Amino acid sequence: MPTDEEVVAPEANGVDRRAFLGLVAGGLGGAALVGATAAAAWPRDKAASTAAPAATDEHASHETPSSGTAAPTDHAAMDAMHKEGIDQFLANMEQPITAGKGATDLEWRMEDGVRVFELTCGYVDWEVTPGQVERAMAYNGIVPGPTIRVVEGQPVRIHVRNELDESTVVHWHGQRVPNAMDGVPFITQPPIAPGETFTYEFTPGPYGSHMYHSHHNAAEQVGKGLLGALIVEPADRSKEPAYDRDYLYILNDVLGGFTINGKGFPATEAYTAKVGERIRFRFMNEGMMVHPIHLHGLTFEVFARDGYPLPQPFLCDTITVAPGERWDAIVVADNPGAWAFHCHILTHAESKHGMFGMVSVLFVEEEKQ
Secondary structure: OOOOOOOOOOOOOOOOHHHHHHHHHOHHHHHHHHHOOOOOOOOOOHHHHOOOOOOOOOOOOOOOOOOOOOOOOOHHHHHHHHHHHHHHHHHHHHOOOOOOOOOOEOOOEEEOOEEEEEEEEEEEEEEEEOOEEEEEEEEOOEOOOOEEEEEOOOOEEEEEEEOOOOOEOOEEEOOOOOHHHOOOEOOOEOOEOOOOEEEEEEOOOOOEEEEEEOOOOHHHHHHOOOEEEEEEEOOOHHHOOOOOEEEEEEEEOOOOOOEEOOEOEOOOOOEEEEOOOEEEEEEEEOOOOOEEEEEOOOOEEEEEEOOEEEEEEEEEOEEEEOOOOEEEEEEEOOOOEEEEEEEOOHHHOEEOOEEOEOEEEEEEEOOOO
């Protein structure tokens, strides 16, 4: 297991959720969330809530429930559905409204100075939004797969067992690995057939935010969940900006529609911080479409692309993340409230029935007096 000198898992939350619920229910935070974001929501009927946007249609929307009922025209009905989505999102902060949590840190062990991991490829029924269960391909039973945390220059060994009914491989996206470890079938290795195991060994580098995923029947396998984050900590941590919290924002647009970290709104998790903290976001696009991610009320200080430090960091409030790209940004939590955090291709995020898909919130809590 990790020592104090090795990678330490980032703080996951730490903000008082009851304080968040109180703030959103009324006062400044409620106005920031409900007013500024046009009151996020979800369809009222069950059939609509289980209908996912088509992955192959960038203009797929949430306009018409799959039950065939007409889209609402009465403003009160529309507002009620918007509010229902917010209520579900807030309930999700108190207790998850869907089964399963992706991108949890993968445990490892040391063997003769090598950090060793175990990955198993298999099938799982994955709940994307309440009642919307999709048959996924997954690493270790979760979507995204477990986050692999390593250190630049410290060797790793990753045993991959295939329990699918088709072959697969694993590609270490962004890493300068030996050719035989690159994970491309019939170019660098034979495919890992069902029931077989393949061992990858390499020394991590460059440092930064990277990914791992299938490179065999990839449009289907990656889209359906064979994807995860590979975080390479620098050997010298002074090479990166200081931060208080470290968050993943992994995009996909195949399994169950438009998702952040394997879930669609209102089942997406809120990001939380306290006033004055520096928050690191690692944006990763494992989907097939471009997604411009917009944060209300705060500013991105973008400092790395594809793991490489930028020669000149820049400020913005919308980061366009193309398939395969990674962007790293610091957000200084200097503006309290609940701030919408979503894809700005609006057919990926909002309709007459309210918000859905690639929508979350960054909550900045003021220090208690």
